[in-house]
Amino acid sequence: xxxxxxxxxxxxxxxxxxxxxxxxxxxxxxxxxxxxxxxxxxxxxxxxxxxxxxxxxxxxxxxxxxxxxxxxxxxxxxxxxxxxxxxxxxxxxxxxxxxxxxxxxxxxxxxxxxxxxxxxxxxxxxxxxxxxxxxxxxxxxxxxxxxxxxxxxxxxxxxxxxxxxxxxxxxxxxxxxxxxxxxxxxxxxxxxxxxxxxxxxxxxxxxxxxxxxxxxxxxxxxxxxxxxxxxxxxxxxxxxxxxxxxxxxxxxxxxxxxxxxxxxxxxxxxxxxxxxxxxxxxxxxxxxxx
Numbered sequence: 001x002x003x004x005x006x007x008x009x010x011x012x013x014x015x016x017x018x019x020x021x022x023x024x025x026x027x028x029x030x031x032x033x034x035x036x037x038x039x040x041x042x043x044x045x046x047x048x049x050x051x052x053x054x055x056x057x058x059x060x061x062x063x064x065x066x067x068x069x070x071x072x073x074x075x076x077x078x079x080x081x082x083x084x085x086x087x088x089x090x091x092x093x094x095x096x097x098x099x100x101x102x103x104x105x106x107x108x109x110x111x112x113x114x115x116x117x118x119x120x121x122x123x124x125x126x127x128x129x130x131x132x133x134x135x136x137x138x139x140x141x142x143x144x145x146x147x148x149x150x151x152x153x154x155x156x157x158x159x160x161x162x163x164x165x166x167x168x169x170x171x172x173x174x175x176x177x178x179x180x181x182x183x184x185x186x187x188x189x190x191x192x193x194x195x196x197x198x199x200x201x202x203x204x205x206x207x208x209x210x211x212x213x214x215x216x217x218x219x220x221x222x223x224x225x226x227x228x229x230x231x232x233x234x235x236x237x238x239x240x241x242x243x244x245x246x247x248x249x250x251x252x253x254x255x256x257x258x259x260x261x262x263x264x265x266x267x268x269x270x271x272x273x274x275x276x277x278x279x280x281x282x283x284x285x286x287x288x289x290x
Contacts, residue, residue: 002135007257009138011250016146017211019245020204021222022229023153023238024197030236031173031193032088034095039201039226041106041219046072046198046205048114048216051121061123061206069202076198080191088190103219110216121209145207149242152200156238159196169193173236228272234285243283247271 025039036042046068053064079102087094128140160166171179172189179186208214208222228248233240248268255267275283 003257004254006136007253008250009136010142011253012246013139013142013146013249014253015246015249016149016242017142017204017207017245018225018229018249019233019242020145020149020152020200020207022226022233022245023149023156023241024201024204025226026230026233026236026238026241027156027193027197027200029230030238031169032084032095032190033173034084034088034092034099036197037096037099037223038103038106038219039099040221040223041103041110042072042076042198043201043205043208043222044214044216044219045075045106045110046202047121047209047214048110048119050202050206051119051209052114054121061121065202065206068206069199072198072202073195076194077191080194081187084194085187085190103223107217107219114216116216118213118215119209120213121206123210126210141211145211148203148207149245152203153238153242156196156200160238165192228269231282232272232275234282237282237284240282240284247275 021040021043024043025036028034028036028039049068049071050061050064053067054061058064058067083098083102084095087098123141125140125144130138130140130143132138160169168179168184169189169192171182171184172186176186179189225248229241229244230236231244232247233242233244248271251271252264252268256264259267279285
């Protein structure tokens with residue numbers, strides 16, 4: 001029983017990190033209706049930037065994170081302006097192929113620059129336990145991941161739903177032509193959305209890199225996690241990513257606790273398939289008629 005309670009508690013905290021991994025993909029899909037295949041690779045690239053800046057320039061990991069966010073926003077805006085915007089009017093398939101090509105380029109560039117070896121971002125909190133009672137314990141790093149994820153998701157939800165900028169983004173998401181007729185610069189909304197995505201992705205990269213070891217090829221692993229989160233929660237639903245992340249995290253760790261570690265990923269994605277069968281649009285997604 002203690003192992004099951006531990007799995008549920010850790011799964012909830014892990015679900016927060018999963019939600020933060022998926023929120024950028026959900027934001028991009030909700031606004032631009034494209035699936036960013038390079039999402040995981042961009043997150044790992046941001047982790048490498050933060051690691052490199054911490055090791056060579058800054059003693060403060062927060063300062064390194066801020067600089068990494070600026071770099072990733074510039075990269076994201078350039079990708080949006082010169083790659084995605086040039087094909088976004090031609091349907092979802094060309095944009096999907098562009099991001100797939102970007103993923104391949106990023107993975108190979110990271111292998112050339114940083115090498116194939118595993119890396120880990122060292123933080124003071126990574127070795128801290130918030131409490132330990134018998135067989136139960138709570139990692140300080142996991143708790144930090146969860147709190148940061150909730151804060152980021154709340155901020156993004158308020159920004160999208162309660163501000164004039166958010167209204168412009170939602171109008172662009174709902175109907176591009178109608179938004180343009182109302183004087184909204186939709187390409188500018190796309191760039192702002194990409195900047196928000198890069199910020200969340202960079203923070204996720206730091207937390208992933210300080211929680212688990214990562215490689216230049218780790219992006220695919222986290223892309224699959226992001227897919228699971230946004231599909232369970234509902235494609236385009238920012239609050240849904242938190243629910244999706246918690247469900248995926250809890251089911252994975254329960255599966256590992258009950259059936260063994262090799263079944264961790266399998267259990268999570270079996271639950272994903274069941275939820276897709278029962279509610280194809282996701283828990284907070286809206287069904288669309290064709």
